[in-house]
Amino acid sequence: MTPLRRALALWAAVVALIAAGGLVTLVLLPDVGGTIRALLVTLVLFAAVLVARARWWSWKQVGVTRPDLRSHLPVLAVLSAVALSPLVGGVRMPADGLVVLVTGYALTGFTEELLWRGMAQRVLAPLGPVRGVVVTAALFGASHLANVLFRESVALVVAQAWGAFCFGIAYGAVRNRLGSIVPLMVLHAVTDLAAAVGALPKIPVLVAEDVILLALGIVLLARDRRVAVEGVRRREPAVG
Known part of the structure; x- marks a missing residue:
């Protein structure tokens, strides 16, 4: 099975699980x-992802390793600023309860990063550092369309899917x-939680976050592509 087909199979399994869970809980x-x-x-998705990880990958293979933070502080600073930006205007207590949101977003941050940046992006690595990221982000965004079973607004779900794509890039x-x-x-969980409890108007803040994250991702991927091209050129034999 090709990397793309493996990734599509993973995406289909995730969407099927979310859709089934949405319908069952709705009934x-x-x-x-x-x-x-x-x-x-x-x-349920958290448990399924842990089972899949244990079956097919080691923790190291999916990126659950000690990171070298000092070498990447500028980029992490940008992500941190984006994550915390909704809190600039203060905090408002959510109707669903802070404990529920903290638990939910902690699970979401762990599960979605393990699933998409850990598993799916590893599966798509043979496509290259740029295409692998773009395809993973597209699948990540498309998976959010299943949230229509938990939200009243289809337009909001579509916007969420686009935001997830920008996030994934x-x-x-x-x-x-x-x-x-x-x-x-950690940053994923903080981003979602801050967006939920931040006192600033949600839609403008989320749109601004999407623009910044997409721009950051494009800049980083452009550098990756340039490095990859230069590496190929250095490996090419001299002519003459």
């Missing part, structure tokens, strides 16, 4: 809000540099 728990139902499905490029997904797990 069995009709009076429970979407946030709680999504948390329950995230718990930046985080995928940074994952290539770090060789570790551990800082990304």
Whole structure:
């Protein structure tokens, strides 16, 4: 099976699990809000991802390693600033409860980074550092369309999927540099939590985050492509 087909199979399995979980919780728990139902499905996905990791990859292979943070402080500083930006205007207590959100976003940060930047991006590594990241980000974004089962607004879900793609471009490029997904797990959880509890208007903040992350990812991937091209040229035999 080609890397792309393996990644598509992984994506299909994830979407099927989320969709099935969404439908089951909707039928069995009709009076429970979407946030709680999504948390329950995230718990199932978390368990499934751990089983898949144990079956096919070591922790080191999926990037759960000690990162070299000092060599990448500028990029991590940008991601940290983006993550914390919604808190500039203060904090507002969520209706679903802070404990629920902290638990949910911690699980989401761990699970999604292990799944997408850890497993999927490793599977797609043969495509190269640029195409591998772009395809992984596209699959990551498309997987969020299944959230229509937990949200009332289709437009909001589509916007979330686009935001996840932008997020994936930046985080995928940074994952290539770090060789570790551990800082990304933390930053992912903080980004989601800050967006949920930040007092600033949510839509403008999220749009600004998407623009910054997409721009950062494009810059980093452009550098990766240039390095790859230069490496090929150095390996080419001299003519004459």
